[in-house]
Amino acid sequence: MSAHSATAHGHATTHDHHDMGFLRTYVFSTDHKMIAKQFLFMGFFMMIIGGLLALVVRWQLAWPETPVPGLAGLLKETGGVLEPSQYNMAFTMHATIMVFFVIMPILAGAFGNFCIPLMIGARDMAFPTLNMLSFWTTLTAGFIMLSGFFVPGGHAAAGWTSYAPLSAVVEYTGVNWGQNLWCIALFVMGIGSMMGSINYITTVINMRAPGMSLFRMPLVIWSLFITAILLLLALPVLTSGVAMLLFDRALGTSWFRPSGGGEPLLWQHLFWYFGHPEVYILILPAMGIASEILPVFSRKPIFGYHAMAFSMIAIAFLSWIVYGHHMFVSGMNPALGMAFMVSTMIIAVPSAIKTFNWLGTLWGGRIQFTVPMLNSLAFVSMFVIGGLSGIFMASTPVDIFIQDTYFIVAHIHYVVFGGSIFGAFAATYYWFPKMFGRMTSTLLGHLHFWPTFFFFNLTFFPMHIIGVGGQMRRIYNPMQYEFLQHQQHWNVIITIGAIGLGISQIPFVINFFWSIFAGKPAPRNPWNATTLEWQAESPPPHLNWGPTLPTVHRGPYEYSVPDDPADFSPQTQPVRVPVGGRRH
């Protein structure tokens, strides 16, 4: 890879591989593609931890206070039986890890880094060093977060929302350094996220290839661009919030402690002011990914490109004024609750628009059921269920009953697992050939997808039912409640589903690592797709392109164009004599 390094030294725009040694190539790399892979590995590694924590939680709920298999060595005093405080720690850390250290690093970190420069025709991010720092900051945050498992008193156990004053006073949970490290880790993570988002925004605005106008950008770039703006504006609120919480815990301030004049609801306002845009930070990239993959395997332009872009912009704006729907019964002024109900109902509209446009994309297509396509279709269908169940909560009177029940747990998992994680799987299968230069195994892909889809629904759909039955979230043992005992069999079914869901990920892990080393070498454009990244080599060299940057002549989804014998017309392909039909 150092063949050209002597001749091309110092010419950033020349096609060459600088020989930078192992450390600069694989560890402290400034190459957006390597940083993307680093985020991807980090995210999938943390997903294993987060997933195992979920299984521990599920075991306790199905067979309360029986020894959890595999934990006998870890919990010696109880012989493997989880104590309530350990149970609280398990679900707190499951959610914290999944939200901040799995979905954000994979969707925004890995695919944001990988896709943005390649798909807008740039050689790298605007600030490559900052990009590297962003990864190492996030990884440091991950280590700090994991270190909390090893401190006396255990890790944070006040829920991933860490409502004060439960989280603000050591005596209330008995957790001391665990919660402190939770705050510090999220603070550091917030800094890393800020570096990344500044980079993404600058890159999209300034580094687009000739001809790549904003409305010729692929929708996944739109989604990542909007996500970056949300990250830039939302994360600092959380960062400040956790700093205030840490001050309350360690320095004796009273932001959230009523005993010193503080206000517990302030934490909820800060947390959800970040937290609701955060939900869209988790789902928007997956929406973009689905919008990218559905046209490719329908061999058809995306339906309603502008409606898709504008609906994402609308979601981004509205996401700032809906957060109060998390607080309908919190003691917040009920008049305010009414206002938040209106805005929450409105934000369902752009999501509906997106769903109909995805259906419109399939309509009249030539649908190829590849593994990335199956995962994208799962995304769309699961997002529909997650979106529709959200309407129950938007209606304030109904929310009084279902707030803090498993109905909410079902909803969040349909959106964040059914949505974001299926989006992450779709993206991994779709861009894997470009990332690693090798194809993944289709057989293993199917062996991963079908059981995952089945067990996902077996796990999360019954949660709607027990939620409607009134089962509260975050309880240790449903059998302590007479009104919940008749539906305990559902908890068993859910846990069996969850175990199946965990086992279903094994083919994915095998596929991932086997394909990196032994997969079939990937051609430049294995999916016959139109967007720019498929014009680069697989994997693209350092600085992505040859001596000249690609020039963009058309929109990103020109499939089955009538005057073109091929069924796809790459963005770099010049437009011949226009023959009717709208071009973008």
Next chain:
Amino acid sequence: MLNWWLPENVSTFGRDIDWLFHLIYAITAITGILVFVALIAFLVMYRDRPGRRARYTHGNTTLEIVWTIVPALILVVLTFLSVPAWSKIKMSQPPTDLVILVNAKQFNWQVFYPGPDGKFGTADDKQFLDEMHVPVNKPVKVILKSQDVIHSFFVPSFRIKQDAVPGREISAWFDATKPGKYEWPCAELCGFGHSGMKGWVYVHTPADYEKWAAENLKADAAPAQEEKPKS
């Protein structure tokens, strides 16, 4: 259909909530079925077959307008239908002379009746632990306080949920329509004892309530119940 799974409703405003629940259930079920039928139909009809080319279209403005306006209208109507129930439950308080103070703490509900003087915080207050007694068909005002962390007052059969926030006094109300014994869990994570933090609300017939009140709320009734350690 999911009606089977809802706990029995025994409160006045619970009917409004259940009606809205079922309305939304119908709307989302119909929408969901339509979307899934269309999705599956498209997947079958437009699967890749040799010799067929995909339709080249970038969209349809009329369709975009229709599927923007129709969901928006449905959601606006739903909002308007939700407003009366919300303002009835959370923004108004039916007149009543029965006021009960609930002080939440890790991990119990302390229930106070004002005693003969009608005031809280005086020596004749009657205190109970994890149990509340109310008459049927009479609005009850509950003043919610917490002395440590946030708890949430939840009686599934009354369809009531309201957080108790330390440093605040929050009012809630209910009007139970059927005598019985109803479970009263805490719905907000409040620490390691959150699970199992629960009480019972006893709804009595008017005669039974009078009897209970005579035995427990009068000035010469037995002294306030001692706190028992939580098992």
